[in-house]
Amino acid sequence: MLGYKMSQIPGSALSFAVLFTLLFSGRCSHQVPLVMWSSEGHALPRHAPPLAGHTVSGPQLLSYLTAALSGAPHNVLLFLQDKLSMDDFTVFGGVFGNKQDSAFPNLESALQSSTFPLVLPALSWPDSSALPGMLQEQLGTAPLYLDPETLAQLRLNSSGVALLVFRLPYSTEADMMSPRAVLRGNDEVVGQVLNIMKAQGVPYTAVYTAVRPSRVIAEGSLDGESVGRSLLQASSNEPYPPVEFKRGESTCILLWAENLTVSHFREQWRRHELGPQTFGSSATVSLTGSSCNRTHSRLVLNYENVLGFRSFRLIFSMSQRYYSVSARNWFTMDQVELEYDGQRALFNGSRNIYAPTEYSYRCESVTSFRDALLAAHSLTDNATQWRLSFEEFQIQGFNVTGTQFSYASDCASFFTPGIWMGLVTSLLMLLVFTYGLHMIMQLRTMDRFDDPKGPAIAVPQNE
Template sequence: MDSTTGRARRFDFQHHGERSSYSDQVPLVLWSSEGYSIPLQSLPPAGHIVSATQLDSYLSSALSAAPQNTLLFLQDQLSMDDFTVFGGVFGNKQDSAFPHLESALQASPSPLVLPALSWGGCSAVLPLLQQHLGTPPLYLDPASLAQLSLNASVATLLVIRLPYSASSGLMSPRDALTGNDAVIGQVLDIMKAQDVPYTAIYTALKPSQVVQEASVDVRSVGRTLLQAPSSPYAPLQFVSEGKPCILLWAEKLSVSQQRGEQWTAQDLGPLTFGTTASVTLTNSSCNATHSRLVLNYQKIMDFQTLSLTFSMSRRFYKVSARDWFTLDHVELEFDTQKVTFNGSREIYAPAEYSYHCKSVTNYRYPLLVPFSSKDPAQWRLSFDDLQIQGFSVAGEDFAYANDCAGFFTPGIWMGLLTSLLMLLILTYGLHMITQLRTMDRFDDPKGPAISVPQNE
């Protein structure tokens, strides 16, 4: 398909954007280097939100014939309105904030543009690319890329984090987007100078403008007070066969090691969720009875490699006549050593539910206990606001949460005891009132005085 046809397709996409608001979704743009075509795919209808499953189908078709050297330009925040207001490709303005992106799309034979990718689906872009390419991501900047020698026959996944977001406080949105576009231009020039074909993807982690809508969701009815609060980032997903099968979210994933008399702690939360996530899910797996989520990190706490593994199993229990899942083991592996904790005694939920707990630790009100006496005691795990689901995942959101907090919380017990004490006081007062007795004779001041005869 020539460039004229490509411009026609982009013009249609502009009209799709005018008919529906995409301010609460993230756009995704995919194109290939000049001379390499991507299989034509039908664009989603106007107003349709592309899910993670549909995104997997688009990427599978596009990467089947596209160059295997894949560039992922990952921005902090991006919305369709940014292209509409500041772009020349999707709008009619001559002064565009995306000149390099425009040139790349015009030179590409068949670009793919998804105007509205679900917020949960955007977090699955990197795991899906890793799954299709069969290689871990490599985070680079333009200076590092210029020193890297690429091979056209070897699949690589290069992630370029764009430094600015559309909501940067020290610069206008146009200047921030122009700075990102300049980084895209530098990377594409380096790839062109090395004469290496590539497939490029430009997207973001979250929308730049989130529309807050008050809605009632049927799934939220129930123990909503015990469920994890809504977070600004989507939960971590492990995708198998194009569908999410494990979900994880935590406000804090703290790992501590005792060195001498001091404890050295590392919070893995920012590396697992959000804009600075750099975790990989290699060796993770899931099926109908067992799920295994492996979080792999590089250069943590003076270790070259560190991994955190959540092993879950699903079983049928005759007493309750239903399936339950348990968090059997939590393994901490660093370099060549391993520490294992058992969580099956306290961490469990019905197989259709997710599990949520405000605090999961192995040292303070422990829900995790050492698997054996050989496991060293100088390691501490602390998961704040943990929510995990390893089975019956339907979509990109957690199912109904089974909370670790008991029904009779300390506040409820205090209220019950106080009410009981007040009831006892009221009962005693009523009892005293019923015991009062009046005189059977009264002294009349207008009549003769009552005389009481006395025997001498």
């Protein structure tokens, strides 16, 4: 099915759902889809689609982009979603053209109006993170991260060159919006951007893809692989290296996370994932303002255009001191601070986030709102308007050797609720067994019996 010629499909006669049904046959894996199209009146060059089951790698993606941009408009819109898989189109797309049931009506219309769109159903997701860098190299201009409101205030040159990046979230958390609602909201952002470009009369080339898949199915055999808990620095499947701050030639702070998520309440909760901007080859974060010495470490992550704020900083403050009770040095993450457009939100973490100085600290989930390890500094400041969520979080601010984390002190205690339940149940069963054994040992035989061969026992009766 992947070898089906796109040139044989009239875009106006085929719905988006049928297109992806034909192209996205196959199972979801470590891949993300990529869709590229141009505005009306402009056509992408004809291209040979990938073979069925083939995963497009970085060099092949670069060749596709080079060919596509050779004759397409150089005002490029990159819609970069945090997570996306082929299953999202299958589950949430319109069924046989039913747009009322689709989460992607604007994307459908854009593809139907485009001539020869480029559709890559299986792009290697580590290579998808390098897409902004590839486009920057092809266009010769730096990416500009925007939202529709900011784009409406700009005036683009129809014959100019621009790389405009629009970050789109993806959430499946129980307390957030459903995936369908998030995808529908993202599609509305796509529609707003395309309408603005159309109103300004600026031709464009659009790309819709993701940084990583929303659904990952493990492939291959697990024979010979460790399935127990392993440290991040020992894992061979680490998709990207940690953030590394150096003082001179030596590294003094390391930070790694599967994702760093911030949510801000402004009439409703708005969520932004900072992981793609922080880690990997497409990272745009700056560490300006970071510092470290023997007793204090401060890691500053500087971003632009996060949730509508032009300047945004995420600051981790750590310190170490000697505790006589344990006769050793411990480090604590004292505060996590947000600075945005001159405002500040402060979260305390020193009572919950700590480890021996020689170790790194690791936790599966560090949040400020559910099973919180981070607490708002004050109920009256801006921290109540923010939620922080760090997944698979690991940090080390002291005694860093090379570029690898030291042994990790995990936030998960040894006696988990399951272990306590097992111990209590075992204790109750032991008590019942002990009581039964004690009762059996208390049984005694009679000390006198009636002998049937001798005289009967006479019991005198008084008349």
